[in-house]
Amino acid sequence: MTRFKPLLLVAAVVAAAATLIRSRITESTPVDSGGWKPVEPT
Amino acid sequence: MTRIVVAIDGEVTTRAAQSLSAHPDVQVALLSPTTSSQFDTVDSPDGFDAVLGTTKAAQAAAAAGLPVITTGELRDQPGVAWASITGLALALATELHEGTVAVAVPGEEVGDETVVFPSPIDVRRATVEPVEENKVYIARGDAPLAAALALGRRLHRVIVDDFRFMEAVALAAGVGILMQGPLASPTPVWQRPSAYLQAAADMGLVIGERTPEGR
Numbered sequence: 014m015t016r017f018k019p020l021l022l023v024a025a026v027v028a029a030a031a032t033l034i035r036s037r038i039t040e041s042t043p044v045d046s047g048g049w050k051p052v053e054p055t
Numbered sequence: 056m057t058r059i060v061v062a063i064d065g066e067v068t069t070r071a072a073q074s075l076s077a078h079p080d081v082q083v084a085l086l087s088p089t090t091s092s093q094f095d096t097v098d099s100p101d102g103f104d105a106v107l108g109t110t111k112a113a114q115a116a117a118a119a120g121l122p123v124i125t126t127g128e129l130r131d132q133p134g135v136a137w138a139s140i141t142g143l144a145l146a147l148a149t150e151l152h153e154g155t156v157a158v159a160v161p162g163e164e165v166g167d168e169t170v171v172f173p174s175p176i177d178v179r180r181a182t183v184e185p186v187e188e189n190k191v192y193i194a195r196g197d198a199p200l201a202a203a204l205a206l207g208r209r210l211h212r213v214i215v216d217d218f219r220f221m222e223a224v225a226l227a228a229g230v231g232i233l234m235q236g237p238l239a240s241p242t243p244v245w246q247r248p249s250a251y252l253q254a255a256a257d258m259g260l261v262i263g264e265r266t267p268e269g270r
Contacts, residue, residue, distance in 0.1 A: 045173045049213060049263035054252035 057234050058082045059124070060100045062108035062115050063089040067126070070223030071107060074258045081230055086115060105134065105233050107226065122238045124229035126222075128187065129241035137243045138229035138251075140222055141191055143214055144203035145245040146252055147262070151207025155192060157181060159202040161218055162195030170194045172202045173215055173263070187243060213263045214255075221260065228255035 061072040063085055072094060076083045084095040086106070099119065100106045106116035107124040113132060116123035123134035126142075137145070140158050148156045157170045159179060166182035170192050179194035201218035203225075205211065214221065231254025232238070232247040244251040256262065 043169070043171045043178050045171050045177065047173070048265040049173060049211075050265060051261050052264040054249065054256050054262055 056080060056082050057105075057230060058084070058103045059105055059107050059230060059233075060084045060086050060097055060103045060115075061094075062086045062106055062112035064109050064111045066219060067222050067226055068108045068112075070219060071227040074224050074227035075107070075230060077258065078227075078230065078254075080234070086111075105230075107229065122233065124226070124233060126226055131241070133238045133240055134242065135229035135232045135238065135244060136241050137186065137245070138226045140201055140203050140218075140225050141186055141193075142244040142251075143221075143225050143255065143260075144191060144205055145186065145189055145243070146248040147203055147212040147214070148205035148207070149245050149248040151205055151210055151212070154205060154207035156189065157192035157194060157202075157204045157206075159194045159196060159198075159200070159204070161197065161199065161201070164194070164196050166194070168192055170204070172204060173213055176200055176202050176215065189245075209266065211265050211267060214260050215263070216260060224255055224258045224260050228252075228258055228260075230254060231257075 072083055075081050084097045085091050087096050087098050100115050100121055105122045105124055106112045113123045113125055124138055126139040129136040144156050144158050159172050159176045164180050166180040168181045170181045171178045179196050181192040181194035184193050199218055201221045202215045204213045228251055231250040235250050
């Protein structure tokens, strides 16, 4: 088990980095804020 | 009764004929050699008020001395020009005086600009293209939906719908401008926005509106 410890540590760091990058990408993607209402043409 | 002959040239004109036929004050026929079980077919546009369609329609209208209702630009030919999704966006923008005009249509997504459309289209890359004296952001993507968007400083307006349906209604709604009176020169749809947008709404498109502060 001891020899797998470095691999497990690397895997954990990579997974954490991937989660962080994914959340940063999601936060920075602009989205429409809604609030649209149907209207009759004027 | 306004009499329109449609020069069938692909799906948009076929669907436009269907949208037109639902209008209670419009009589529709198809220009031969197209045959149809639903519409009458005529060999000539003579006796009709206008020809509707794309390139074939413009040629047939010019030969018959009639106005044309078409999707693109008209030069020295009377009729309704830009009866298209781009024209819809510019018509929406007419009363906003300044701001961003954009359309979302199917295609390969390219461009250095970014436009945010209502969900589910969302953010897309776009290219800026001139449309007569206007500047329009064209945003392509792989969704089957289309959008016509006008973002003014005090008001935002949008139409979102199925692409095929929207482009057909955008073309057919040009009849609303024709019904206002004779056309002696090329008339882009944004020069008669009320008549055009009312016809588009009557044919099933819905205009959404919001204030920037209402976000």
